[in-house]
Amino acid sequence: MEGEVAQKNTRGSWSLLRPFQMISISLLSLLVPLSFLFLSRLSLSSVPVTVSRVSSFLHQADVGVLYTILSLIIVSTLVNNLSGKPECSLLHSHLYICWIVLFLVQACVAFGIEGIMSTTTPTNPDENLFLASQERWVLVRVMFFLGLHEVMMMWFRVVVKPVVDDTVFGVYGEEERWSERAVVAVTFGLMWWWRLRDEVESLVVVAEVKCKLLASLDGFDFLNWWMYYICVVIGMVKIFKGVSYFVNMFILTIKRSRKGCESCVVVDVDHV
Structure with missing residues (x-):
């Protein structure tokens, strides 16, 4: 009897904390799309003439850490979708690793976004980037949208x-x-409609424009191109599984x- 009362009290206290948990989950899950937004804007800083190089707002080590963590999450998501197995729960038994990863991503994104906002350099792409972005196939954008959502869900579940x-x-x-999944999906949709759908294309468009202009590509351009199309592959796998x-x-x-019709026929024959 006392155990049932304790369980009821625990459930009641958890129900009071549930809104705070949902808000925290929705905000922290947005770190992944915010990371893509930051990297897309950072990629524009390497475009000649139109955008000057941004070098004072974030150290190269911070960018490297962010690329490393995002790459691990993306690859894990792809492997999980291809294998069909549940995601690895290794980090769940070592919560301090989750705390460290969450802190690193949050610090990198916060410093990066703050640095971009504090600069007076325009981040609007030139006409070449705009035309290249408009020429992209709509289906590729849909697959990237689904793939990025799946990467965000992996980040939500694991960290x-x-x-x-x-x-x-x-x-x-x-x-x-299901309520947690719905909250994460809604926040991602709002983030996509607000900023990502117009700016995230620069991750891959910048590298393609540089190739057309015979300009040199750096390592970050290749990583942006690689992450974008891995997300496209993840979206393709999701579409294939859905179909x-x-x-x-x-x-x-x-x-x-058919079995129902055959059984009905057999019953009618027996009656006859």
Whole structure:
């Protein structure tokens, strides 16, 4: 009896903390799209004539750390989608690693965005970048959107949720809730509509324009191009899995209807 009362009190206290947990999850999950936004704006700083080099707002080590963490998350997401296995829970038993990763990404994004905002250098792409962005296939953008959302969900499951649950509830043992997925998806959609859909294309467009102009590419241009198209591949895998799921459901429905018709025929024959 006392155990049931304690469980009820625990659930009641958790229900009071649930809104704070949802807000924290939605904000911290946005670090991934914000990182892509920061890197897309940083890529414009290497475009000659139109944008001057930005070198005072973030150290090269910070950018390298951000690229490293994002690359690991992207590759993990791709492997998880191709294998179909649940994501690795190794970090869940070592929450201090999640805390360190979360702190590093938040610090890199905060310093980077603040540095970009504090500069007076215009970040509007020139006509070549605008035309190259408009020429991109709509389906590629859709696949990148889905892939980036999947990368954000991996970040939410592996890093954000364990840290937030441990901080708010004092323990990480809850299963993923549909409400949490919905909040993360809505915040990502708003972020995409507000900024990402117009600016994230520079990650790959800058490198393609440089190739057309026979300009030299640096390592960051290649990394931007690589991360963009890995996200496109992840989106392609998600589309293929979705189509396969609906096709299988359609085939199963047809088989069940046929079996139902055959059973009806057999019953009628027996009666005759």
